[in-house]
Amino acid sequence: MVTRDRQRRVTITDVARHAQVSTTAVSKVLRNAYGVSEAMRAKVQAAIDELGYRPQHAARAMRGRTFTIGVLLPHIRNPFFADIIDGLTEEISASGYQAIMVQSGGRDPADERRASDALVDRQVDGVLWVAPVCTRAQLEKLAKDTPLVVLGRHDRSALYDCVLDDDEVGAELVVEHLIGLGHRRIAHITQKDALGGRTATLLHTIRATTYERVMTEHGLAEHIAIAATSYTEEGGYEGTRELLARVPRPTAVFAGADQAAFGALAAIHEAGLTVPGDISVAGYDNARITGLAHVALTSIDQDGAIMGKTAGRLLLERIAGRTAAVRFSVTPTLVARRSTAPPAAR
Amino acid sequence: MVTRDRQRRVTITDVARHAQVSTTAVSKVLRNAYGVSEAMRAKVQAAIDELGYRPQHAARAMRGRTFTIGVLLPHIRNPFFADIIDGLTEEISASGYQAIMVQSGGRDPADERRASDALVDRQVDGVLWVAPVCTRAQLEKLAKDTPLVVLGRHDRSALYDCVLDDDEVGAELVVEHLIGLGHRRIAHITQKDALGGRTATLLHTIRATTYERVMTEHGLAEHIAIAATSYTEEGGYEGTRELLARVPRPTAVFAGADQAAFGALAAIHEAGLTVPGDISVAGYDNARITGLAHVALTSIDQDGAIMGKTAGRLLLERIAGRTAAVRFSVTPTLVARRSTAPPAAR
DNA sequence: GCTGCTCTGGGTAACGTTACCCATCGCGTT
DNA sequence: AACGCGATGGGTAACGTTACCCAGAGCAGC
Numbered sequence: 001m002v003t004r005d006r007q008r009r010v011t012i013t014d015v016a017r018h019a020q021v022s023t024t025a026v027s028k029v030l031r032n033a034y035g036v037s038e039a040m041r042a043k044v045q046a047a048i049d050e051l052g053y054r055p056q057h058a059a060r061a062m063r064g065r066t067f068t069i070g071v072l073l074p075h076i077r078n079p080f081f082a083d084i085i086d087g088l089t090e091e092i093s094a095s096g097y098q099a100i101m102v103q104s105g106g107r108d109p110a111d112e113r114r115a116s117d118a119l120v121d122r123q124v125d126g127v128l129w130v131a132p133v134c135t136r137a138q139l140e141k142l143a144k145d146t147p148l149v150v151l152g153r154h155d156r157s158a159l160y161d162c163v164l165d166d167d168e169v170g171a172e173l174v175v176e177h178l179i180g181l182g183h184r185r186i187a188h189i190t191q192k193d194a195l196g197g198r199t200a201t202l203l204h205t206i207r208a209t210t211y212e213r214v215m216t217e218h219g220l221a222e223h224i225a226i227a228a229t230s231y232t233e234e235g236g237y238e239g240t241r242e243l244l245a246r247v248p249r250p251t252a253v254f255a256g257a258d259q260a261a262f263g264a265l266a267a268i269h270e271a272g273l274t275v276p277g278d279i280s281v282a283g284y285d286n287a288r289i290t291g292l293a294h295v296a297l298t299s300i301d302q303d304g305a306i307m308g309k310t311a312g313r314l315l316l317e318r319i320a321g322r323t324a325a326v327r328f329s330v331t332p333t334l335v336a337r338r339s340t341a342p343p344a345a346r
Numbered sequence: 347m348v349t350r351d352r353q354r355r356v357t358i359t360d361v362a363r364h365a366q367v368s369t370t371a372v373s374k375v376l377r378n379a380y381g382v383s384e385a386m387r388a389k390v391q392a393a394i395d396e397l398g399y400r401p402q403h404a405a406r407a408m409r410g411r412t413f414t415i416g417v418l419l420p421h422i423r424n425p426f427f428a429d430i431i432d433g434l435t436e437e438i439s440a441s442g443y444q445a446i447m448v449q450s451g452g453r454d455p456a457d458e459r460r461a462s463d464a465l466v467d468r469q470v471d472g473v474l475w476v477a478p479v480c481t482r483a484q485l486e487k488l489a490k491d492t493p494l495v496v497l498g499r500h501d502r503s504a505l506y507d508c509v510l511d512d513d514e515v516g517a518e519l520v521v522e523h524l525i526g527l528g529h530r531r532i533a534h535i536t537q538k539d540a541l542g543g544r545t546a547t548l549l550h551t552i553r554a555t556t557y558e559r560v561m562t563e564h565g566l567a568e569h570i571a572i573a574a575t576s577y578t579e580e581g582g583y584e585g586t587r588e589l590l591a592r593v594p595r596p597t598a599v600f601a602g603a604d605q606a607a608f609g610a611l612a613a614i615h616e617a618g619l620t621v622p623g624d625i626s627v628a629g630y631d632n633a634r635i636t637g638l639a640h641v642a643l644t645s646i647d648q649d650g651a652i653m654g655k656t657a658g659r660l661l662l663e664r665i666a667g668r669t670a671a672v673r674f675s676v677t678p679t680l681v682a683r684r685s686t687a688p689p690a691a692r
Numbered sequence: 693g694c695t696g697c698t699c700t701g702g703g704t705a706a707c708g709t710t711a712c713c714c715a716t717c718g719c720g721t722t
Numbered sequence: 723a724a725c726g727c728g729a730t731g732g733g734t735a736a737c738g739t740t741a742c743c744c745a746g747a748g749c750a751g752c
Contacts, residue, residue, distance in 0.1 A: 061404030
C-alpha cells in the first residue's frame with residue numbers, strides 16, 4: 001500500500017489565506033450563503049480562480065451534502081437507458097449536481113441490494129432507481145433515508161416518486177395491432193419475477209397481464225402463450241425457441257422489450273422461418289436500432305428523454321424538501337414497421 | 347433546504363460502545379490491520395453484524411481511500427462499453443471496490459474535463475477512462491494524482507496504463523477483406539478530432555490512417571474517400587450521405603464503428619440503394635446486434651470483456667502501488683457477414 | 693530481579709467543510 | 723446621547739474515520 005505523493009489539493013484554507021479572509025467567508029461564497037458583500041465575493045472568487053480551487057466532495061459529504069445523484073441501472077446494455085440518462089443529465093446539469101451510475105444487475109435482488117448500498121455508503125443526495133425488481137418495502141426503506149425516484153414501476157408509495165410509461169396502454173396497442181392484422185395465436189415473452197410471486201406493479205408484469213386481458217377480451221384466451229425468461233437478447237432467444245416448439249406454433253410474438261425481440265428474431269431465423277412471413281414480431285421501447293431498414297421492428301415508443309428529465313426534476317424537488325409523492329406517466333405510442341404483417345393465409 | 351430527519355447512521359463509535367472496546371480497535375478490525383487478537387476480532391465482528399454497521403465512505407475518503415473506481419465513458423449508448431463494464435465488474439467485485447460510471451460526452455474536451463473533475467472531486471481511488479479525446483498531457487496530469495488506466499488509445503505514457511485492441515490489424519482486416527472481394531472505391535467514416543490536428547494515438551485516427559495506408563499499398567490511393575463525422579448513428583448517417591453524393595460513388599463503406607455503420611445502413615436505404623447489392627458496409631466492434639440475421643453486418647470483433655477485466659486488474663495493481671506503465675493489447679478478428687459482398691459487375 | 697522485546701489495545705489529532713453562534717460596524721431613530 | 727437594528731465577517735465545534743503514537747502486559751534471557 002504505497003502512498004503516492006499526490007500533490008496536496010488546494011483547500012478552502014489555502015483560498016482563505018490567499019484572499020486574506022476567513023475560511024467561513026470562503027465557504028459562504030461557495031455556497032452563495034447570506035451575509036457576503038459584493039467586494040468579498042469578488043475577492044474570494046479571484047482567489048478561487050487563481051488557485052484553481054475545487055471543493056472536495058468527501059468533506060462536504062461529512063457535513064451532509066455531496067451534490068451527487070446516484071443512478072441505479074439494471075445494466076447499461078439496454079439502449080433505452082441511454083435516453084433516460086440523456087434526459088436526466090440535461091435536467092440536472094445546470095444545478096451543479098453530478099449523476100453517477102452503478103449497475104444493479106437487474107435480476108437478483110441481492111445484487112440490487114449491494115448496488116444500492118454502495119450508493120448509500122457514498123452518501124448520494126438522491127437516487128434514481130431504474131426498473132428495480134426488489135420489494136416495495138425495500139424501496140421505502142431506502143426512501144426513508146434518501147430522496148428516491150423510481151422509474152419503471154407502477155407503485156403508489158407515499159415515500160417516493162414514480163416515473164413510468166403507461167404500460168397498459170402500450171401493451172394494449174401492440175396486442176390490438178396484432179389482432180387487427182388478423183393474428184390469433186399471439187405469444188408473449190416476459191421477464192421471470194425475481195421474487196416469489198408476481199409483483200403487480202412491475203412493468204413486465206403489467207405488460208404481461210395486459211396481454212392476457214386483451215387476448216381474453218377478444219375471445220383468444222385459449223391462445224395465450226407466455227414464455228417467462230428475461231428482457232435480454234438471451235431471454236428473447238430462449239423464450240422464442242420455447243414458443244416455437246409449441247404446436248400449433250404462434251403466428252406472432254410480442255416481446256416485452258426490444259432487446260428480447262432481437263433475440264426472438266435470431267431464434268426465428270435460426271429455425272428457418274421468416275419475419276413477418278411466418279411470424280410477426282413486435283417489441284417495446286422503440287430503441288433507435290429498431291428503426292433501421294433492415295430491422296424494421298414494430299415497437300412501442302416511450303419518450304425516455306422526457307422520463308429521465310422528469311425524474312431529474314422530481315429528484316431535485318425532493319432534495320429541496322418536497323415530501324409529497326408524485327407520479328408521472330407518459331403515454332406511449334405504437335410505431336408499426338415491417339416486422340408485423342397479416343398472418344399467412346391458410 | 348429542509349433537512350430530512352434521516353435516522354442517524356450507525357457509526358464506528360456506536361459499534362465500539364456496543365462491543366465495549368475502543369474505536370481504534372473497531373477500525374483495525376475493519377481494515378484487517380495488524381494488532382488484533384482473535385477474540386477481539388470476533389467480538390467486534392459480532393457488534394458490527396448486530397448493529398448492521400457499514401463504513402461511511404465520505405469519512406474514509408477524508409483519510410485517503412474510497413474503495414471506489416471511477417469509469418469515464420463517452421456515453422452509455424454504445425453496446426461495446428457494456429462488455430467492458432461486465433469485464434471490469436467481474437474483476438473487481440471480489441476486491442471490495444465499487445465501480446461508478448460517469449458520462450464524459452465523448453466529443454468535447456470541455457465536457458470530458460468536467461466529468462473527470464467530478465471523479466477527482468469525489469476522490470476515487472482509480473480511474474478507467476474509456477476512449478478519451480483530450481490531450482495526452484491532460485491524461486498525464488490526472489495520472490499524477492490518481493492511478494489511471496486508459497482504454498482505447500495507443501499512447502505510450504510512463505504514467506498510465508493502456509488497454510487497447512490492435513486497431514491497425516483490425517482496420518487492415520476490413521480493408522483487405524473489401525479489396526479481396528473486388529472493391530476499389532472503398533470509403534471510410536471516421537471521427538472528427540476534437541482538438542486541432544490529428545492525434546496519432548487515438549483509435550479512430552489509427553483506423554483511418556491504416557485505411558489510407560492499405561488503400562495506398564494496393565494502388566488505390568486515388569480512391570481514398572474519408573468522411574469525418576463521429577462514431578455515432580448520426581455521424582454514420584451524415585457521413586454516408588456525404589459519401590454517396592460523390593461521383594462516382596463508393597461501392598463499399600468501412601465505418602470505424604458499428605454505431606456509425608448502422609447510420610450508414612439507414613442512409614443507404616434512404617437513398618434507394620441496397621446492401622450489399624449496391625454498396626457493401628463493414629463496421630467495427632462486433633456489437634451483438636450485428637450478428638442478427640436481419641442486420642448481418644461484417645465487423646471486427648475485439649474482446650471487450652477481456653479488455654475490461656484487464657483494465658480492472660491493472661487498476662488494482664496501480665492502486666496497490668505499481669508505478670511502471672503497462673500496455674495490454676488484444677488482437678481483433680474479422681467476422682464476415684452478409685453486409686459485404688463483391689461489387690456489382692459493371 | 694532487571695532489561696528489552698513482542699503483542700495487544702487505546703488515546704488523539706488530524707482530514708476539509710459547514711452550521712451555528714457571536715462580535716463589530718455604521719446608521720437611523722428616539 | 724443612548725439605543726436598536728441590519729449587514730457583514732469570523733471563531734469554533736463538529737461530521738466519521740484512520741495513522742501515528744504510546745502504555746501496559748507477558749515473557750525470555752541474562
